[in-house]
Amino acid sequence: MSANRRLGAMLRQTTLFMIEKISAVTLRVANMEASVRFYKDVLGLEIVYGGERSHFTSLRTKDGDTILNLEHGNASIQWGRLIFHVSDVDHFWEYLMEKGFHPDNPHDASWGERYFHMLDPDGHELSFARPL
Numbered sequence: 001m002s003a004n005r006r007l008g009a010m011l012r013q014t015t016l017f018m019i020e021k022i023s024a025v026t027l028r029v030a031n032m033e034a035s036v037r038f039y040k041d042v043l044g045l046e047i048v049y050g051g052e053r054s055h056f057t058s059l060r061t062k063d064g065d066t067i068l069n070l071e072h073g074n075a076s077i078q079w080g081r082l083i084f085h086v087s088d089v090d091h092f093w094e095y096l097m098e099k100g101f102h103p104d105n106p107h108d109a110s111w112g113e114r115y116f117h118m119l120d121p122d123g124h125e126l127s128f129a130r131p132l
Helices: 003-016 032-042 089-098
Strands: 026-028 048-049 056-060 065-071 081-085 114-118 127-131
Touching: 003 032, 026 032, 032 048, 056 081, 089 114, 089 127
Parallel strands: 026 065, 081 127
Antiparallel strands: 048 056, 056 065, 114 127
């Protein structure tokens, strides 16, 4: 078999095993009630399992395609970031300010997004962005 045919066969085989999407992300949270209220009431995610008094809660985005899981325990922050796309970065920033939060100021990034960061109740970094 020629090198080109072997490469083509390898690429076809690799494509069969490629990741299609990220289905869910799980964060450990110290206070389930505060975290569920933040993600549900402030950010507008919908509870699909569990709730404020549960050990494990799943919430989904408006498109229903991505799940955020919250697991009660000792929240351990190394570093990471969840990035949410919003319809209008500046209006969402104003909304969070009105709710009493203090997110960083919005910026236009060199990679073509307008974004800002803030921390959730457990110190997880969140980014709210929109392609320019």
